Amino acid sequence: MITSTRAKRNQNMDVEKVFRMTGGTGDNSYAKNSSYQKKVSDMVKHITMDALQQVYLALAPKSLGIADLGCSSGSNSLSIIKDIVESVEAASCKIMIPAPEFRVYLNDLPTNDFNSIFKSLPDFYRDLNKERSGGLPLLFIAGYPGSFYGRLFPNDCLHFVHSSYSLHWLSKVPPSLYDKQGKPINRGSVHISASSPPLVSQAYYAQFQEDFSLFLRSRSEELTAGGRMVLIMLGRIGPDHVDRGNSFYWELLSRSLTILATQILLNFCRGRLKGKT
Template structure:
């Protein structure tokens, strides 16, 4: 598996595309609006911005579809509101939309003309001058010159790893019948996934810190884990039920067992404590806000209680959503010819699970500020642990 080649959302705007099946991700962006607006204000007020006259915003893992330009709209709205309220001078805004090379950038750019018309209509004279560019590449590599970006945003992306842990990618069967961590996964495999997540996230923070301007900000949201029990977490069940669907096709002779046993997702959903630990160790960022909230598996179920869904097709709704995300990654090793059947079985598995328990995705939201002071000055200023308990937005 080559992550930079194979990991991308389903292209286009058809029935199974990501653009048509990203309602959960839209809700996450709207939920984090307060944190994003605060970060825009902080970046807008930075000393470097006052001399440059332009604010650089990068959306990492932008994907395609309406959510990509929703982030652009939210930032422009925050800049326009700040200008009206504080009578700030005009600032130009440069957006970089980043994702892996397989992303459907064409769909994004084709949507820009209509977006510009709607933005001009809705925001009028308060709309700041803005520019949008695509930037293909992995956010586990350098993307920008030193201290050139004022705000990084990323939504529903940082649970994806740079690669499958090397010990699993070599072909040795260590996680038989599974595609991620689930009930029968050996502790050694859990340790590999956790270690690789820590290394990836640490690298991500190091790279972004170099690229952020003074007073630079980051707003990140990604799937996480509410429980310390990684074997039975909500996301583990999501992938475990897909593994069961693949096992069904193995029994039917439509999928080779060896192919399933050698397939492992480049994915890890960390707990809030695991995230905090990596940030502390990096000594590069202060946490403005940290929060975990939950969304129902079924993207069309907006009820926040724990009552089992009564929707007619919750299994199909969830399977369609996951297919839009995972289809390209699954199609390469298993073949496109099994996809319809695979996700039909997966939908039944999901429906059976949801009849027993209403399950939700835990989403971790982080708002970070780049730390520039030397380590000794941080010690003089007080106990750094207080930085991690400043409170939550909502």
């Protein structure tokens, strides 16, 4: 059972400081385990590129501001940048004007492994320069750490915002997952399960409403008039909060954590008993 003090620590946990995808390029890294996210992004790439071209053709800016929110590490973010550059250049050729310069802001939490992205930039530029006769486009890529649940950029500086598989992460643990005594109301689960009381789904829903509203208000200040966003996030098909498609994995994780916690507790108790003998 979680005590009131520990529950308060969980509620006040600074997500910006502790939450991140596994960095580096090892077997357990996000870079090596994000092929599914890449597949989903590719499935809707035509929507992303169509929205981008509409913005560019309507506004024809000389400097195109683009933000990838929740970029994480690995090749996925750079892959979408390559697609964006090539799509805009193709649109420029159609209307026979020079391609713009590209200002690309890669955003994630401060604990994200931005270094892995920067280290891969030379290979990215080489790949982008293949089969080009006119040289590389004016492309400026920068890391932009911070939570997208709030302001990140100056007013009217972005033309296009892209975010893939990020917005389903909440800014914090919903406070109403704990009762007045600080005890968790979703005991035995780390997700919305079939046994969770209705208050659990209501808590997550309320937190998502708060977070997403703040996200939209912030981006409305940063996007220029006529700008666009493409947001890809997890969802569910029907009204049932227990999504059988995703909950299977959460069930496995929940059971694994329960077993792990039980083993740790048993080892702790055994250690104390040995100390008394």
